[in-house]
Amino acid sequence: MTKQAYEKPTIIKHTGGLANKFGRGISRRTLSRIDGIPVTSLIEEHGSPLFVFSEHRIRQRYREAYRAFSLRYPKVQFSWSYKTNYLDAICRIYHDEGSWAEVVSEMEYEMARRLGIPGDKILFNGPYKPKPALARALDEGAKVHLDHYEELYQAEQIAKEHGKKYPVSIRVNMDTGIHPRWDRFGFNYDNGEALDAALRLHTGGHLYLDGLHCHIGTFILEPDAYRQAASKLAALAKEVRNKTGMPISYIDVGGGFASRSTLHEQYAPGTDSSPPIDDYAEAVTSALLEAGFGADEMPTLMLETGRALIDDAGFMLTRVVGNKRLADGRRAMVIDAGVNVLFTSFWYRHDVLPVIDRGGMLEETVVYGPLCMNIDIVRPSVHLPPLEVDDALVIRPVGAYNVTQWMQFIRLRPKVVLIGTEGQVDLIREAETVDTIKHLEKTPPRLSARSADE
Numbered sequence: 001m002t003k004q005a006y007e008k009p010t011i012i013k014h015t016g017g018l019a020n021k022f023g024r025g026i027s028r029r030t031l032s033r034i035d036g037i038p039v040t041s042l043i044e045e046h047g048s049p050l051f052v053f054s055e056h057r058i059r060q061r062y063r064e065a066y067r068a069f070s071l072r073y074p075k076v077q078f079s080w081s082y083k084t085n086y087l088d089a090i091c092r093i094y095h096d097e098g099s100w101a102e103v104v105s106e107m108e109y110e111m112a113r114r115l116g117i118p119g120d121k122i123l124f125n126g127p128y129k130p131k132p133a134l135a136r137a138l139d140e141g142a143k144v145h146l147d148h149y150e151e152l153y154q155a156e157q158i159a160k161e162h163g164k165k166y167p168v169s170i171r172v173n174m175d176t177g178i179h180p181r182w183d184r185f186g187f188n189y190d191n192g193e194a195l196d197a198a199l200r201l202h203t204g205g206h207l208y209l210d211g212l213h214c215h216i217g218t219f220i221l222e223p224d225a226y227r228q229a230a231s232k233l234a235a236l237a238k239e240v241r242n243k244t245g246m247p248i249s250y251i252d253v254g255g256g257f258a259s260r261s262t263l264h265e266q267y268a269p270g271t272d273s274s275p276p277i278d279d280y281a282e283a284v285t286s287a288l289l290e291a292g293f294g295a296d297e298m299p300t301l302m303l304e305t306g307r308a309l310i311d312d313a314g315f316m317l318t319r320v321v322g323n324k325r326l327a328d329g330r331r332a333m334v335i336d337a338g339v340n341v342l343f344t345s346f347w348y349r350h351d352v353l354p355v356i357d358r359g360g361m362l363e364e365t366v367v368y369g370p371l372c373m374n375i376d377i378v379r380p381s382v383h384l385p386p387l388e389v390d391d392a393l394v395i396r397p398v399g400a401y402n403v404t405q406w407m408q409f410i411r412l413r414p415k416v417v418l419i420g421t422e423g424q425v426d427l428i429r430e431a432e433t434v435d436t437i438k439h440l441e442k443t444p445p446r447l448s449a450r451s452a453d454e
């Protein structure tokens with residue numbers, strides 16, 4: 001008979017099935033399969049840590065969202081936000097579903113072009129578009145969203161140099177009741193700057209105003225903020241139409257819808273508290289329908305939603321590498337995935353679910369990553385059963401931003417696999433090697449001549 005590992009006795013308040021202050025009792029949850037594929041076999045084959053994406057979930061969430069908007073409004077176009085996740089295979093799924101590309105840098109612009117997306121299906125956002133990138137985008141017919149006056153001026157110069165008149169759009173920021181207010185991007189609506197920019201652009205004679213754009217923030221839990229944003233953009237569109245005689249062809253309300261993740265400071269889990277996509281759709285489309293556009297001048301509604309579409313399609317598989325007791329008696333655990341690959345742990349209380357539960361008391365546990373860095377905390381506190389070294393865990397939802405914000409600090413980035421809709425498991429990004437990291441470096445010959453042991 002094997003001896004049981006020692007576990008400190010703990011007292012857990014019995015909630016008798018009633019909700020505690022976090023909205024629910026402490027439950028014992030495990031997750032052993034993703035889309036029917038056993039987590040342990042994924043780790044056996046590909047190692048851990050391992051990012052896993054579900055094609056089924058990606059397509060399902062996209063279709064749900066597209067349907068929510070297109071049921072309520074006649075002309076709808078989604079554009080996939082590259083910075084939320086720009087792995088080629090992932091972008092291709094969205095493009096296959098009919099999504100255009102939304103990019104915020106020349107790097108992302110090039111990524112979209114390489115995937116065969118034509119310029120006129122790329123929305124180019126961001127506060128810095130180097131002149132050659134801006135010139136290329138204008139020439140290729142991209143939907144360029146101007147961020148500030150210098151950029152407007154630069155676009156005009158390019159139009160003059162090329163002897164052409166280009167369509168452009170402006171990014172607009174505004175008060176929608178949301179804090180912090182993102183007023184650093186684009187032209188302000190409330191103080192009249194956005195209207196001035198539109199008129200300035202029109203009278204310059206080298207550009208014409210094609211659309212109006214805003215992106216009010218991220219993980220916005222208040223659908224009404226979008227009603228306000230859409231009404232303000234619609235009012236601006238009508239004002240520009242009255243003053244210049246030119247209708248606007250699209251209104252782009254950006255992204256920022258909350259996924260079902262949970263912020264650290266939220267009580268209830270995101271699965272209960274994040275509004276359904278229909279609520280956002282209702283807010284945006286009713287504002288546009290009520291704005292009083294003529295039937296022939298209804299602008300196309302553009303959306304750039306990122307996290308709400310991808311977050312719960314992404315999972316991190318990881319393993320326990322050590323258990324310990326902290327000096328204050330708390331149970332702690334070290335796992336092989338840290339904030340290097342789970343950057344969103346800083347803001348979100350991700351689910352950390354064991355693959356198997358062998359019983360034993362649930363105990364509040366600090367979950368640390370493998371970095372030699374004090375801030376490498378995946379969950380400051382989560383109730384877990386006793387787990388042994390090598391036991392697997394699943395962390396979710398991690399589909400948004402982690403594979404673009406991940407960093408190469410002391411560890412190599414792991415493999416990424418995609419589970420296809422038929423249950424096939426495909427590698428979509430290889431694990432890094434030391435060569436991946438070192439191949440860009442150059443050592444001056446005077447330093448490479450001698451080896452360390454001479």
Ligand SMILES: *Cc1c(COP(=O)(O)O)cnc(C)c1O
Pocket residue numbers: 081083084102104125126215217218219254255256257304305306307308400
């Ligand atoms: C990041 C970003 C998005 C996507 O935001 P989510 O919060 O992921 O939906 C859309 N548009 C712009 C301009 C962005 O910068």
